Amino acid sequence: MKSADLLLLGASQVVTVDGGRAHAKRGAKEMNDLRVIEDGAIAVRRGRIADIGTTNHITARWRGLERIHCRGRTILPGFVDAHTHPVFAKYRADEFARRCRGADYEEILATGGGIHASARALRACSQDELARDVHERLDRMLLHGTVAVEAKSGYGLTVESELKSLRAIRQGAAKHPLTVVRTFLGAHVVPEEYKRDRAGYVRLVIETMIPRVAKQRLAKFCDVFVERGAFSIAEARAILLAGRRHGMRPKVHADQFRDRGGARLAADVRAISVEHVDATRRAGMRALAGAGVVPVLLPSASLFTGLKHIPNARALIEEGCAVALATDYNPGTSPTENLQLVASLGCSLLGMTPEEVVTAITRNAAVATGLAETHGRIATGRHAHLVVLDAPSYEHLPYRMGTNLVWGVVVGGRVVVREGRIL
Ligand SMILES: [Zn+2]
Numbered sequence: 547m548k549s550a551d552l553l554l555l556g557a558s559q560v561v562t563v564d565g566g567r568a569h570a571k572r573g574a575k576e577m578n579d580l581r582v583i584e585d586g587a588i589a590v591r592r593g594r595i596a597d598i599g600t601t602n603h604i605t606a607r608w609r610g611l612e613r614i615h616c617r618g619r620t621i622l623p624g625f626v627d628a629h630t631h632p633v634f635a636k637y638r639a640d641e642f643a644r645r646c647r648g649a650d651y652e653e654i655l656a657t658g659g660g661i662h663a664s665a666r667a668l669r670a671c672s673q674d675e676l677a678r679d680v681h682e683r684l685d686r687m688l689l690h691g692t693v694a695v696e697a698k699s700g701y702g703l704t705v706e707s708e709l710k711s712l713r714a715i716r717q718g719a720a721k722h723p724l725t726v727v728r729t730f731l732g733a734h735v736v737p738e739e740y741k742r743d744r745a746g747y748v749r750l751v752i753e754t755m756i757p758r759v760a761k762q763r764l765a766k767f768c769d770v771f772v773e774r775g776a777f778s779i780a781e782a783r784a785i786l787l788a789g790r791r792h793g794m795r796p797k798v799h800a801d802q803f804r805d806r807g808g809a810r811l812a813a814d815v816r817a818i819s820v821e822h823v824d825a826t827r828r829a830g831m832r833a834l835a836g837a838g839v840v841p842v843l844l845p846s847a848s849l850f851t852g853l854k855h856i857p858n859a860r861a862l863i864e865e866g867c868a869v870a871l872a873t874d875y876n877p878g879t880s881p882t883e884n885l886q887l888v889a890s891l892g893c894s895l896l897g898m899t900p901e902e903v904v905t906a907i908t909r910n911a912a913v914a915t916g917l918a919e920t921h922g923r924i925a926t927g928r929h930a931h932l933v934v935l936d937a938p939s940y941e942h943l944p945y946r947m948g949t950n951l952v953w954g955v956v957v958g959g960r961v962v963v964r965e966g967r968i969l
Contacts, residue, residue, distance in 0.1 A: 560586030680718025
């Protein structure tokens with residue numbers, strides 16, 4: 547008998563999301579191949595997965611210091627949220643209420659609401675206050691089974707407040723079990739004070755913000771919002787290439803309302819991922835598949851804003867893309883930390899299969915977040931980042947819409963959530 551630090555036994559399923567030669571799972575055949583072990587068990591040693599198999603196989607070979615009986619529950623790779631905006635000063639419930647009562651977004655913007663309201667509020671906050679909020683939001687993500695998250699700045703829109711936002715993410719994540727990957731999104735929108743000098747703001751992003759973010763090692767990725775009212779393709783290309791020169795790999799918010807060629811831009815600049823792509827046409831999809839850019843779809847934002855724009859997941863998968871799903875957690879268009887809900891919407895709104903949505907919030911999301919080596923699948927020798935759902939099969943994950951099914955979470959071999967509570 548060999549000795550393990552932790553044994554997880556008696557799971558009705560261990561959903562490994564393993565197999566395949568590349569990091570991401572592309573197209574329908576790979577995305578539907580989850581590699582499930584029935585009556586499964588896992589042995590964990592020194593933070594890594596030492597063995598996987600049936601419960602009989604594991605109990606015959608391993609003795610464990612700590613044993614968890616999963617009693618018919620389902621084990622999956624810990625979820626990865628590939629797209630969030632978790633550093634903001636306050637929620638905008640008042641605005642949401644106004645929208646429900648009939649005000650439109652333009653009207654809310656004109657009366658000082660929307661993203662500009664978020665920018666004003668964030669500028670007035672201290673780094674400590676922001677970090678405390680980030681930490682609480684990470685707790686809620688963890689309770690919903692998320693073990694790694696991509697986190698963007700973008701509500702500061704001044705040099706100091708963008709740096710403060712990224713430092714607040716770093717500070718809020720410092721003593722937290724979640725892995726947090728930071729993205730600089732200074733080019734979220736043009737702030738109010740630059741309304742008559744767009745070129746001036748683009749210069750500020752390129753010449754001042756990006757070099758300082760890079761020098762202080764505050765972000766791994768550089769993102770731009772390509773949209774009317776935000777940034778043009780030409781402006782975005784200049785910003786993304788500047789980011790790349792400073793060691794930050796591009797990400798792009800693209801084609802949310804209309805196909806402006808954002809997907810093609812993402813392919814051209816070798817972005818790691820492209821976000822939204824609600825309106826992207828086939829040519830753009832083929833460019834993404836050809837360049838290996840992961841489309842990160844955000845169906846909770848589509849739902850929350852009234853289903854006017856819905857990404858064509860089926861076409862993206864048909865074209866051979868490795869599709870990922872994320873919450874887009876933010877105070878304006880998607881105030882949810884719950885990736886399980888997003889998985890449900892992947893099936894019900896986007897026509898994905900339960901297998902595809904599981905792949906999309908684990909393995910493909912890990913690739914989109916630059917965490918392919920450490921997250922997103924269960925395999926011998928890899929880090930033990932696991933989630934235990936209080937359900938007999940992974941099909942319950944998209945089916946039990948809006949319900950938090952998380953019973954346990956293991957991060958780096960350590961049990962951090964048990965019986966739905968953070969330890
Ligand atoms: Zn976003």
